[in-house]
Amino acid sequence: MPTISQWWTARREAAALRRRPIADDLWKRTLVRYPFLRSPADPGASALRRMSSLFLDRKEFTAVPPLRLSNDVVVAVAAQACLPVLHLGLERYDGFVGIVLHPDQVVARRQHLDEDGVLHEYDELLSGEAVEGGPVMLSWRDVRSSGRTAAEGYNVVIHEFAHVLDMADGVANGVPPLPPDIERAEWVATLTAAFDQLVARVAAQAPSTLDPYGAEAPEEFFAVASEAFFVNAAALRAEHPALYALLARFYRCDPAAAT
Template structure:
């Protein structure tokens, strides 16, 4: 009880002494339509959460990149949106966020069914490990402000993986209260994933990033991008998936983004 009271005092002190500057916060919201659509009360709660997020996390620039306050706020605002109703403790598993100027080429290896190890390289704009650090590309972050084509948001994508990994595995299923909930989630998300794969194979346009076809885990992260950035489009395209995410995140982006 004493510890909880101390934490509340520390949070109040952080909000009072280290607030995000008004002009910086307004410009952050203005750059991203899905953030600008937040009602004033929700925008203020997001601002407070982003302030606490910045106090808890450490940003490190790589490749000669200098991380500015504006860059950190841009990332914090988007990262906090998925946990606006869940709580900032969902991100307690890591502290460091490494920001690169552009994509990073990572060496990978995979063992096939015959035990043969294959080596390859993969270009990354972001990567989330359960216990950190988080890696992001600043170019990937800024690209999210563009609205042409399928939904793309690397910050929401990687922080969705952080949420997912709290369940222990990258299965596309976040922590849920019971087996029945997990089974319902599995049925809905696997059906939606298969639907995306079939549409891509047929050459059809998709609301969600085709990268979601890679696996159910990547589909979950891509679906979160669509849910928060283009909620109305996702609700029309896949209402079952939308309702699944709406229930978990306790948010209804389609309603607040309505014209």
């Protein structure tokens, strides 16, 4: 017998699925464009399709002109955003509602006070940004090309939503709230070892399956490692087996299993 709260949840979800269904042809197109959404255990990605409907029902999308929202646009974002939480639960994203889509990358004016107290101003080109409790910003140009850039381990949606998971405890530091079977010390040791390796490779200009941007800071490393875990899993497992195994325990899935 389900409890009253389970019954209410099921009823609420059934209503959301009726409000925000994803049509068969649209879902098929989405899987062709972003093949990493499929998994060997669920080739039609039906669990992801269901969660994507719930995501669309709970989140508010805004498009910055000339970009216009279409079903293809919002489903592409929803499906990629749900991939990291498919086995963790959509409530991990309860801390924010808004998603702002820009047509292209955005120039952000940054200020940085150095150790000598000198203020430096510079422009940063952003393809996405996640701030605690605030909207997630994404460049549609980058989202749209994520099928092609998967081989480089690049995925802006997974990157920003990994930051959302990381910030759930109030700090962006590369340590998201961990399940009981992962000790903080193990997490920090494994990620730090892989981070140091990436920093050394970037310094030596040696190639890596991980985006060099991950060498910027531990929180960027977690986001970059999450991208590779979901879109370039076999290569990540070959290059960083310990990191891959830990992320598989964290995300409760094994995307490289069939390769």
